[in-house]
Amino acid sequence: MAEITLKNVGKTYAGGVTAVSEVNLEIRDGEFIVLVGPSGCGKSTLLRMVAGLEEISTGEVAIGARVVNKIEPSERDIAMVFQNYALYPHMTVRENMAYGLKNRKTPKGEIEARVAEAARMLELNAYLDRKPRALSGGQRQRVAMGRAIVRQPEAFLFDEPLSNLDAKLRVSMRGEIRKLQRRLGTTALYVTHDQLEAMTLADRLVVLNGGRVEQVGTPLEVYHRPATTFVAAFIGSPAMNLLDAHVVGGRVILEGHDMGPAQAPDGPVTLGIRAEELQSAPRGLPVKLDYVEELGASRILHVAAGGQYLAFVQSPEIAIPEQIYLTVRPQALHLFDTATGARIGQVPAPVAEPVP
């Protein structure tokens, strides 16, 4: 187990394409870090640079006290779980798990013990002598996990390990990965494009966009205090409403309506409001109903305020009023610079304590 330090890490491909630039990150020992972002944001490239499968163009990657830029993947003491499992098709489950240890001259008895332990944890005992092709997707995923666990590495690297599974299995495997990592206390770096997976797994999230870090923080920090409009729109479902508004004399004005106080200089701003924070009230911002999405447990109403569209969540028990007026708590107003997309001011957003 070890901390991982990334210092000004960048990747430029031979063709001159920059995939990742100036990433600085300090991962604490035993921490679960999730790299999240849309496709092509460089999250996999970053992970593969830590693994040693991709050369590091600039900067430094250190695992523990060791700078690993020039160290072979097999010597970095990391274990990786691949998106398509990457199991050795000609080896049995047992051989797949033991292979990495065998190459490290681990004593036979120890290998057997570790494989047995991993098989017990992952409930793979019945399948140890099967070949990967005789396993289901979920079982293959477990074998890939087992192959990483038996190594007892300094860090686990996960490259979208659940994206090939069906939705139901994904949720249960997500829970298992989290529990397993907590139990083993191994530092983990996890790549996903699924913001829900990111939110549920991470100790801290790293939101990437275009090869740059947009924000680093706990899931709740990122949710409640998004640093940029990109993070605001990417994290949370439905996505945060981002609206063109103005600040006039310390008040936010949206479509001619006063939404609440703002600690920002006068001028145009991007106003962010979470769909969950908007409430219909007897008076407030007048909106016209556009259409309704019924989700069972909740209902998303898409409405128009002037020329701008926004969504808000309502309990399905409440009838949809004829004329809708929306209000929002002052703490739930997020202001962003219209030009740079960066967060403005210190709106005191209550950050809930994460459940330990």
Next chain:
Amino acid sequence: MTHSPSSISRPLPVPPPLSARARLAKWWRGEATAPAKRVQFDRPLTPWVFLLPQLAVVVIFFYWPSVQAVTSSFYLEDPFGFSATFVGLDNYTDALSSGEYLSTATFTAGFALVVTALSLGLGLLLAVKADKVIRGASIYKTVLISVYAIAPPVAALIGMMLFDMHIGPFTQLAGLFGYDLKVGVNYWDTAFAMTLIAVWKQIPYNFIFFLSGLQSVPVSVREAALIDARTGWARFKDVILPLLAPTAFFLLIINITYALFDTFAIIDVIVKDKPANNPMTLVYKIYLDGFKGNDIGGSSAQSVILMVIVAALTVVQFRFLERRVHYG
């Protein structure tokens, strides 16, 4: 093949795709499953019409000559083909008790072994190296593959020019080391040249298959091996090679066939205008005895023996070796 006597069985002239081989192997083990889709024909004769061209080829070029060979192997025919006398197994006993036949058989076995081993080994080596080349890869591959476009007799002619006793650069090279290379006169010198040319001609074929086999190894599996195994050799031996096994098995059969039969043209070019006592394979001896020596009966007996040997070899390959092959 066009030069060789028609009575020889060629094991497996099968096209390369893996599924076909896997299916053939299954069929061989008697596990052939019913086809996924059954096609219904209105008239019972229709399927036979579709099968006719293929059946005609097999019957005309394989079964009929085979039967001819077996029949004539029991007869002693006069050189002009006017009469034939039934001699029972005499042709067989003559062949098997002839020292010349046995030494040719020994040479053939050794030749097949060396040619197969060297051309497979070098083909694999070149493919592994070519697989790692990134810049200029296509030029490199084209250069290696282009040899395959040369016809065997032409390859042999080029080889004989290089080994020419008066002006051949290889002869001169050997001379620099004080060795008097006499290809076409000295038995082992000729054997050496023959092997070299045969291997050279076959390497590109193996190269193509090994290279495509290597490129079908999933990238992520290679990367997993990169993390799991410390040395390139361990990765190759434990991960890449087992995944190449189906390709290697296919090539093994093809290469043995090549060494036994398809080297005919090369041997013909090398030995036909040379003094006697040159090495040759069984196929070439069958041709010599039958068509140069006009001993049709003896030659037929030899080709039947060869047919039996090749059939036995094929059985061994499929029954014992193929079990160890993992089809992905």
